[in-house]
Amino acid sequence: MTPVRRMWQEFSAVKLQLWVSTFLSAAATVSSIALLGSSGWLIARASQMPPILDLSVAIVAVRTFALTRSVARYSERLVSHDATFKTLTTIRITAYAALERLAPSGLAVFRRGDLMSRLVADVDDMQDLSLRVYLPIASSVVAATLTIVGATAIYPASGVALGLCLLVSATVVPWLALRITSASESAVAEIRGNFTEDLVDFFEGQADLVMLDANHQAIAHLYATDQRFASTAMNFARSSATVNAMNALLQGVAVVSSTWLATTAVRTQGLNPVLVIVIGLLPLAAFEAVASLPLSAMTLSRVRGSAKRICDILDAEAVLMHDPTGIAPTGRDISLNDIGARWPRNDHVAIENITLNLAAGSSVGLVGESGSGKSTIASVLVKFLVPETGTYGLGEANTADISGEQIRSIVGMSAQESHIFATSVRENLMLACPNNRQPEISDETLISALEQAQLGDWFSQLPQGLETVLGERGVDISAGQRQRILIARMFIAHPDIWILDEPTEHLNSSLADKVMAIVRSATRESSLIVASHRFLDTSDFASVIVLSGGHLELQAPPNQLEQDYEPYRVQLMHERQASAKLEPL
Structure with a gap:
């Protein structure tokens, strides 16, 4: 027709x-x-x-x-x-x-x-x-x-x-x-x-x-x-x-x-x-x-x-050809088994044969060069992208039987390119209210989230406080401030499973260490997945996955990787030296 x-x-x-x-x-x-x-x-x-x-x-x-x-x-x-x-x-x-x-x-x-x-x-x-x-x-x-x-x-x-x-x-x-x-x-x-x-x-x-x-x-x-x-x-x-x-x-x-x-x-x-x-x-x-x-x-x-x-x-071919409204996830354990995925209208396979197991309340880091598949795995976990091969389990259920909305009610993500809207600071933060159903949230909670994201000094200088309007796509703020506003949203949403994609990008080593320390403290009872090119961000995690070209190259605790995998050890040493130079005298 x-x-x-x-x-x-x-x-x-x-x-x-x-x-x-x-x-x-x-x-x-x-x-x-x-x-x-x-x-x-x-x-x-x-x-x-x-x-x-x-x-x-x-x-x-x-x-x-x-x-x-x-x-x-x-x-x-x-x-x-x-x-x-x-x-x-x-x-x-x-x-x-x-x-x-x-x-x-x-x-x-x-x-x-x-x-x-x-x-x-x-x-x-x-x-x-x-x-x-x-x-x-x-x-x-x-x-x-x-x-x-x-x-x-x-x-x-x-x-x-x-x-x-x-x-x-x-x-x-x-x-x-x-x-x-x-x-x-x-x-x-x-x-x-x-x-x-x-x-x-x-x-x-x-x-x-x-x-x-x-x-x-x-x-x-x-x-x-x-x-x-x-x-x-x-x-x-x-x-x-x-x-x-x-x-x-x-x-x-x-x-x-x-x-x-x-x-x-x-x-x-x-x-x-x-x-x-x-x-x-x-x-x-x-x-x-x-x-x-x-x-x-x-x-x-x-x-x-x-x-x-x-x-x-x-x-246009939908990423989710079928998004069921069936069972709700009951557990919080994540299991990826031989996952393979590609982006729409792209012949190149983004990730292949990825296996990951994360127990509820645990943490895992995804490290690797740009284009290694870190963001793709994060998109699969929140069902923005459906794998072509393998299975993704959440608790005892297969996510093929769970709607994306249900998954995202417990799995929250701060993406690398998350959007800053041309509206007030308040409304940009209110997006993170649980399921967008909470009619009101106190100013104290919003300000506390900004302070946790190390934006207290910046906020104190805003002429209209929470009513200050941010520019189109965050043009009136720095890249680092933009990144921390996105993290502040996560502090407000506080999902059961956190996914942070490049959370310390555009931050200096000292500030990045402070932000990650607060994130670790806030997720003591939650699961945490961090995709980062900075190895220090995940150096105290339960497990780290090294990705290369869309494939899983190594998976081990950080201390074991530091002992057995030289590229990881060298990169980690350089980052620690850079961080030490920025320590105040």
């Missing part, structure tokens, strides 16, 4: 409203045509100065058609837009539901600005499917057919001439418009998405662009993308002008041919001269009904591109 058909199916819930709006739109168009025809007849007949009673029906008809046109058009706008906005809401909710299945690991396949364009601009384009494609076509067919029938009833030859011109205008001209604009209009949505993403990158990367004197290159790239967008708009404008000219030409041919045939019939067949006026005016109003069809065809090209981009979200 094509993307456009899939999007059209979303309108099935408002099918009755679409039928009503089609009837109202056709009624408004037919009333407009009838108004012009009856007005022409009234003026022509009045010029013959007949008794006033001969004109009374025409006078009433003109008033009726004028009122019907206005009421029907206004009613059609109300009904059609109400149906369309309801459907847009449904499509947007469906898209968000698809994103929920992808989040967080599966979202990496979409660029942020482009994803925003898909959710906003592309979804908004779906309103054109009903308002600028379906309704104009449906109402035009009804109105044009009735007009041809009316013209044929007055004089058959003129009706045939008008019918042929309308047929060409309603079929050949839209087909040409579709052929001319198909490629460029289908690409509009993608170009718009690329421009949005490039613009987001441009503003977020201003510091680096200015520092590297690369602003002019970024602006040139934005300008090139904007020119592509402008080129498609210009192509659309040229195409619109071309098809409008063709319609105007066909309209003129219809008026001249119909009038000439009717005038000839006046001389040869005794046709009432008053009807010549009506026959001459009918094509002017009738072409108003089909004039929007080429635009509908061009709009369909653009809608097709937007629909495909929405379907890309709906069809």
Whole structure:
């Protein structure tokens, strides 16, 4: 099924409203045509100065058609837009539901600005499917057919001439418009998405662009993308002008041919001269009904591109193909058995044959170079990523039978790239309230968490305390402060099983030692898993796993690794020396 058909199916819930709006739109168009025809007849007949009673029906008809046109058009706008906005809401909710299945690991396949364009601009384009494609076509067919029938009833030859011109205008001209604009209009949505993403990158990367004197290159790239967008708009404008000219030409041919045939019939067949006026005016109003069809065809090209981009979200492979709502975990022991996993749309295996056993209340460190698989294991443990091979057990249960939400109610993680929201310190910390269900948490608790994360001095200098607003993505704070705010969230959430991914990144050795000492103290009755490139962070843990290239290289207590594994011993010695140099005199 094509993307456009899939999007059209979303309108099935408002099918009755679409039928009503089609009837109202056709009624408004037919009333407009009838108004012009009856007005022409009234003026022509009045010029013959007949008794006033001969004109009374025409006078009433003109008033009726004028009122019907206005009421029907206004009613059609109300009904059609109400149906369309309801459907847009449904499509947007469906898209968000698809994103929920992808989040967080599966979202990496979409660029942020482009994803925003898909959710906003592309979804908004779906309103054109009903308002600028379906309704104009449906109402035009009804109105044009009735007009041809009316013209044929007055004089058959003129009706045939008008019918042929309308047929060409309603079929050949839209087909040409579709052929001319198909490629460029289908690409509009993608170009718009690329421009949005490039613009987001441009503003977020201003510091680096200015520092590297690369602003002019970024602006040139934005300008090139904007020119592509402008080129498609210009192509659309040229195409619109071309098809409008063709319609105007066909309209003129219809008026001249119909009038000439009717005038000839006046001389040869005794046709009432008053009807010549009506026959001459009918094509002017009738072409108003089909004039929007080429635009509908061009709009369909653009809608097709937007629909495909929405379907890309709906069809994206979910990281969790099936997230059960079955049993709840009863134990806190963790067991990974021969786990293998890869990230979405990535052929490279991130981790393979990983085995880990962690008893409740124990601790394990994951160490290794960047890219060795530490963060991947952490994502598997909170079910952000489902393993391709092996089993992940939590207590006596297999996590394949446990929902991600249930797992994350007891397994909490502070990820390396956790988000700082552009809101107050309070609201950034309140995210960590247990299951986000605690309505209130005291200021003392929030401040205590900041102090535990060694942010007491920083907090005391904030102008508005907990109400101080942090910048977009934490731009107003240092990388180290950002990292400690994330750890403060963990102090507030205090899950049964802690997972910290690079908790001491951007911290000097002395501060890192203090933070880890507090973390160890806070997790005496909890399980603790720390992924870190800094070996000192896990030097007092029950066990340490050394990872390399996504494989488990060694697993042993830290003191045994220090004795038997030279790379670990050397790295640990260097870190201790660096930490000792920073000790206050």
